Amino acid sequence: MLVDRVLADVRAELRKQVRRPAHWLLLGVAVVLTLTFAYVIPYLGYTGRSGERSRGLESMLPAELVGNTIAGTPVFVGALALIFGVLVVGGEYGWQTWKTVLAQGSPRLRVFAAKVVVTTLGSLVLVLALLATGAAAGLGVALLQGAPITWPSLPALLVGAGGGWLITTMWAMAGVLLAVALRGVALPIGLGLVWLLAVQNLLSAVAAPLVDWIASLQKVLPGPNAGSLVSALGAPSGTPGVSEVVGAGQGAVVVACYLVVFTVVGGFLLWRRDIE
């Protein structure tokens, strides 16, 4: 009975989110950015005048699919995932629909659990779409250049997809937490992006080389751990956010810990606070 009600809440949430145009726009932006920075620009560099400074043809071939497509998850794809998470929950505050939903009798935590499930599924769709895009682009490059077509092994593909899914879900849940904590959409997105795109980079590029304890702090922050994880999975060095601060194991564990903490704290705040 409880399982049926939970599934009903998940189905309600799915209908709500799948039909929201903003989510598809985010997915489209993620695909276009990945295609542009992982394939189009490197390909233009390889075939153009600056070919000698390009990353080389090998970096665009299907064998590099995993690293190429999840390289953006620590920063720009992560930012889009964070916006997705904010929208999933923050919309209920913006449109004041929490009262409409909760007046139907679903307990808050059950509705929140449905949102977590849908956010997690949405992150999976995002990563799979990026992998599919990367596969198509890599195949195109190989065919255009007459290069051998070698796909990553299935385990490598699964581990890479899992790593990317873990990271995007972690950022999406950060968005969920910000939306619940700040009860809205605009401020959570603004603050989340400031952290993800500015503060995180300033800490790693400017502060960490100068101050030892900030360098140590990098080892427990979500961004550098996500960057280390994708680096271990084959993301090209030099991509914004990709780093080697910690090993892949620690990176995965720390990112998973943030995911759990964001989820639990978000659920607790929603359960505890008044819906005004």
Add this chain to the structure above:
Amino acid sequence: MGVMSEPVETTALTKRYGDLVAVDELDLTVRQGEVYGFLGPNGAGKTTTLRMLLGLIRPSSGSVRLYGVRGTAALAGVGALIEGPAFYPYLSGRDNLRVLARHAGAGTARVAEVLDVVDLTERGRDRYSTYSLGMKQRLGLAAALLKDPGLLILDEPTNGLDPAGMADIRATVRRLADEGRTVLLSSHLLGEVQQICDRVGMISRGSLVAELAVADLGTRGLRVVADPLTEARTLLTSLVGHGRVEVDGDALRVDVPADRAAALNAELVHSGLAVRELRPAEVDLEQRFLELTGGGSRAR
């Protein structure tokens, strides 16, 4: 669910925001089958009370029971429209209701039924963002009906509507009540409460200051015309006490409940006085409202 439990029972229900007491030890009972008007000026604590009934706001102290049950489980037989309709603007009216029906555990067949009840079937496929305010309010009512609830909690359902929209919503609410549902309707409009409700509770500064039948809302005490008037005044004063009988032109105004009319009439006649008129004394509704609620709204 207890068989004898009332649809709504609050006991010493209190909500504080720091030093501000928004709702102050409120004891409220809404009986089965009645339309109860929750009347009060803006900022009196009506919406805060209704939100506590629905579990959207946690009480600082006191308790809420709906059909004798506490907590979220109590909402099984309750439909609500709180502080205006709120839906997803990118979905159609029908899809909004489908989403809510899943949350409510109601069958999707119910969506068509409630759209029909509020006369929105033809516009059900249109996006919510294209609806007029009146249509949005009717969709809110439809959402409240998804569970086919025995108790409807409606918070100022005609707010912002034009006269035709108001009349439409009031007629719908009255029809739903005539089907046997209990309705708790908050409003700051006296006329609205008088048109729709059976009983009214008046709230001011978070406290219930009066509770009476709507039939008594526009009356206070009795108007008596008898000959000779002076002797009638003396007799009535001896019967009801000093300060409760006033001369009002050629009549007397007696400050007693209307149900004492028959007894007083018998005494007057028994004393040989000619009673020409004895009926509930009408008072100005707005004046009555202001007297009972102690004035207008307050800043919150």
